[in-house]
Structure formats: structure tokens, C-alpha cells
Amino acid sequence: MVYFLGVDLGTSAVKCILVDETGSVLDSQSAAYPLLQPHPGWAEQHPEDWWQATIQAIRLLMEQTSVSSSDVAGIGFSGQMHGSVFLDSKQEVIRPALLWCDQRTAEQCAAIEAAVGKDELGRLTGNRSLTGFTAPKLLWLRQHEPQYYARLRHLLLPKDYVRLRLTGELGMDMADASGTLLLDVARRRWSQTVAERLSIPMEWLPPLFESGQVAGRLQPEAARLTGLAAGTPVVAGGGDQACGAVGVGVVRQGIASVALGTSGVVFVHDDAYQVDEAYRLHSFCHGVPGKWHRMGVMLAAGGSLQWWKNHFAHEELERAQQEGLDVYELLTSLAETAPLGSEGLLFLPYLTGERTPHPDPKARGAFIGLNLRHGKAHLTRAVLEGITFGLRDSLELMKESGIEIKELRVNGGGAKSAFWRQLIADIFGIPVVTVNSTEGPAYGAAIMAASGVLGKDIIDICDAWIKEVDRTQPRLELYENYEAYYQIFRSLYGTLQTSFHKLSDLAQ
């Protein structure tokens, strides 16, 4: 039996899994690292922390499973997208990476649209200039830290840095590269025009690969540190959204995935390159070679629930600790005790600004409609409903683009909750399917490794490994009841936008 290692470099932790050649997961291990927030709206991490955590998690996984290193046939990577790893001529890290949820680059986004032209940028890259994307981070470095910019020679995304440490090779996959704003997404190659207009040297950009292509082999030192075998092939892998979608089998049109991680994403596969009118949805290369996808990204989905847990769930946190329970399960059970619509209460989940459908770093969160009857259960339910309404905004954009969705597959931490899966089915009016693979992006990364090493099509591996295990049907009456709440939710951002901006400026 041979095994494939899937590594998902998330925002809060790295998760590593070992999968056998029939698709069964042997074990998983994870290791966490801190998120640095040196100023309001900034989000950074030390690439060295990712490296140390990855070594630790792989080592532990190899020890716990007792799998022989020579039986690990390949390694695949998934990773948080858009983060900027700035390397000098010796491939050493210049400063901490700016992450996907960092909001400091509004000025640079405007500068990019002015330099390239908004329509031209959309035509060349398939996307708008958004604060989370990578190119604006480069411009920020040039403007604010010229001493570091002068040393810059290589640009990588988070997982590509860890792959570099393992293999000594620079590289990036098309799916993740799509989020840099430097890729010609339609043609799957770097956009020389965009790079030239932004004065970014093309030689700073790494070689591009399809997700299942072998991008390097494990070096002896990395093998010693991880407990793996030198020479093990490492495939390029993908951004975590493409890997998460592959991991639940979203490799054909008609099926969408909803990712409930720190961010929240509604994702559809496209057989051909497609863009939404005004680029309101992201158009990216998929992890399936020669295919694309569109997605809407909410910045604080699970992140909003995590905020609620950290600040307002002291009793649940204490109980979870004492009784060995999952604090999120306690919170979702509490939410279930409140009625639909949280008795007239809505939550806006724009805690770190927003991307889809409101690309606005100054958007803010809110509870609207509070009255004296509302208690913790109502507020907790409103948080979950508000996140789900926000995700429905992306679904509506997809419907407007003529995309037909018959089934949703949920992944990410929030997918564990049966209550949340039912909420999605009821608010979206579409069946939610759970599949046997619950490991999300790490599983997609393992599929990509198997594809590269065994020379098999990613779609064929998905068909062989991924099976439906549960189907949550939407309840029509509840869908109709939620509709009235959703229409009010939809109107609130526009009503509050000016106040959000003023409050955000006051808090700088």
C-alpha cells in the first residue's frame, strides 16, 4: 500500500493528513501558529512559523501512523491564498507575510486600477483589484518599506514558501496564482502587461504549474526534519479554495461548494473561462488542469463565530474545557433554542471589512433589531444566520450570472455542524450534501499528489474516492420565512455604508 500526504497551510493552523491509495484517511495532525495584527486592519504571519509547524505536524503524523517513509509516494499542498512572502536573492524572508485578510492596501488597489485601467485589469486578470490580493501588497511594500522592497527578488504565496523549504524549488500553481492579480487567468500564464504597468519585474514571479504536476522532490535535510524520505515527489497543489472544492468533488458544473473556514466561500466549477459582469465574483483557474472556477468570498464567516466564541461564550468555553466538549457544538445547540430569524434580529458579518458582494475594507459588523427579549441564544443564532445570509449574497450573484446549482457540498470547520448545514439548506433553498471526505483542503491536496504520482486524472480520483454520505433537504416553508429576513439583510449594507466608513475612520 502507498500513501499520499496532504498538507493544508491554513490561517490558524497547518493540518497534515495521510491518505492511502483507496482514499481512506489514516490520521491527521495539526499545529497552530499566531496571527499578528500590528495595526487595526492588518494581518501578518511569520513564514518561519509555518515552516516549524509543518515540520512538527508531519513528524507527529509519521510517528503516530508508523507508516514507513518509503511508502509515502507523494506530497500535495493546499494553502491560505493571496499572502505575500517576500524573499531576497538568497531566498530568505524579508519581512512577515501580509495575509489574505489584511486590509491595508485600499490606496494601492486604486493605484493598480488607475495604472492598468479597471476594465483592462478585468480583461487581463479576470478580477478586480481587491485589498486581499497579492499585487497591491507589493505596491504597499514599495511605498511604505522601500528598504525591504529594494531587497525583493522573489514573490511566493504561503504554501509555496513551505514547498520551497522542502524541495529547494520555486514554484506556484495556477489556482493560487490567480489570486495574485498578476496572472492572465484565461491563458494560464503570468500577465506581462499587468506586470509591466505596475513595474513589477517578471523574474520575481516563480514558474507556474498545474496542481497535480510534480514541482520538486524532498531534499535530504527536509527529509531528516520531517521523517519522510529524501526524493519524495512534491506536487504544486493549490490554493485552499481549489483544494477544498476538489476535496469534496466539486470538479463538474452543477455542484457548488460552500467553505465554512475563517473565511466563507461559495465556489462553482467552470469547464471554460467565464467572468461575471463587473467582476463581482472572482474568476480563477481551478485545481483541475485546464478548468476554471468562480467564487464569492466572505472574509469573516467562521471568523465571526470565532469572534463571538472568544468574547461572549465564557460559560460555554468553561463547560467545554471541564467536560471535554466542543465549544462550537455548545454554541450551535444554544442557537437552535432560538426561533427562526432570531425573533427579529439580524447580524451583519463584516467584522474585517468585506469582499463579496461588498468589496469594502471599511464595512463593519452590526446587530440590527435588538429588543429586550433578546438573549444570548438569539444573538448566537443571529450570528450564524447573518453569516449564512452573507454567503447567500454570493449565490444570488451566481444565479444572476446564469449559473445553475443543484447541490451544495459543505467543507471547512463549520461543516461539522448539522444545525449549520440545515440552515444553509433552508436559507439557500438547495440540498446540502455531506461526503465521506471530511478533511477539506488537505484531502484535495492529497488527491492532487495522487494524480501527479499515479498519472491519473483528478476527476477520476474524485469519482473513485468521494462518496455522498448524507443529504440535508431544504424545508420550503422555512426557505419562504427566511426570504423576508434575507431581503432586509440585503438592504442593510447600503443603508449603513456611510456610518461604517465614518466609524472606521474614527477608530484608526
Ligand SMILES: Nc1ncnc2c1ncn2[C@@H]1O[C@H](COP(=O)(O)OP(=O)(O)O)[C@@H](O)[C@H]1O
Ligand atoms: N463544531 C463546529 N460547529 C460550527 N462551527 C465550527 C465547528 N468547528 C469549527 N467551526 C468553525 O470553523 C472555523 C474553523 O474552520 P477551519 O476550516 O478549520 O478554518 P481555517 O482553515 O480558516 O483555519 C471556526 O472558526 C468556527 O467558526
Ligand SMILES: O=C(CO)[C@@H](O)[C@H](O)COP(=O)(O)O
Ligand atoms: O482569501 C481567500 C480566498 O480568496 C481565503 O479563502 C483564504 O484562502 C483563507 O481561507 P481560510 O481557509 O483560512 O478560511
